Amino acid sequence: MPPSSPTSPEPPTLVVIRGNSGSGKTTAAREARRRFGRGAALLEQDYLRRTVLREHDTARIDPVAPAFITATARTALDLGYHVILEGILHTERYATVLRQLIGMHAGPVAVFYLDVSFDETVRRHLHRDEPIPVTPGEMRHWYTHRDLLGVAGETVIGEASTVEQTVTTILHASGLTAVVPQTPCPRRCAHCAHDADQPTAAPQTP
Template sequence: MLPFLMAPTLVVIRGNSGSGKTTTAREIRRRYGRGCALIEQDRLRRIILREHDSGPDPVAPRFITTMARTALESGYHVILEGILRTGRYGDSVRDLIAVHPGPAAVYYLDVSFDETVRRHLRRAEPIPVTPEQMRGWYQPLDVLGVPGERVVPEESSFEGTVDLILHRSGLATAAARTSCPARCPRCAAEASSTASA
């Protein structure tokens, strides 16, 4: 394990479906650049595992947190995002945070049900669900209850939320610890060509 000062940053972004967590997480990772892994619950559970989130003996909670732990141990900063409902994922996510030797920042996007439906309908790639289905999934203020967890209200703009998480988590100033871009010859060549242009 890396010592705390050298260990990468773990950022967890949670919230109900349609709260904006995926869009926010993708923008934070885009702004950070290489050296930051983005782990999306929906992609891993729905696409890779094709596991229902209500089935017995779920693999997804362990699979997702194992992937995050592997990336962290390999020097990647990690953004983990998803509904990550406390009843099903809480123990796994809390364990991930507890064993991580570096900084961890946890955010819950607290958005009302009506606003989650509005945001869902405005998505560039909406998933095929009805408001009735979304209501069945909706759980108000489903926080993890870990120290330092920050609740972001729905009044926070997209830009404000991205800036808040980037700066409060420390990612805005965190150096990359992976070979890309720190020691990668291809990244060095790209940086050199950009600097000379």
């Protein structure tokens, strides 16, 4: 992406939220995007890999998902969307493509790792509104201790952080509280203009 000129908008923000299954990353990512509103793309690893590609998460098949997910993020950024990318995103399969995505992005980047113990991930799974049908044994197989990406400025959020605290940290540390939407819908759409005129934030219509 070429450098921004004085009259062009700043490059969009890339936010990467990683952590083990049950760490709370999906909840935090969805809430962060909800609070930002339109103009931020939420990319969920599980949806793109399981639903779109229907691909197993294993290195033994030379997976397509890592390249597909980061290419999707790159496209959204190029189109002016702030991007919130979330998932387990194991370094074994995703470190190289994520570091390339981060290194090539001209705009702000914020990387978060939700560091939650195995026992706590199991407890959180059991108390989910929509429990995923997995056993603690399966979760143990997926669990990787402190699987940091190892990039500059990576923020580690511990399990003592509440959802509210985690979302607040993500929004403020990434700078999403200080940037505006750059995509056409929030800037030109009559529905978005109507929402902006309301005295209190309301759920946005599809």
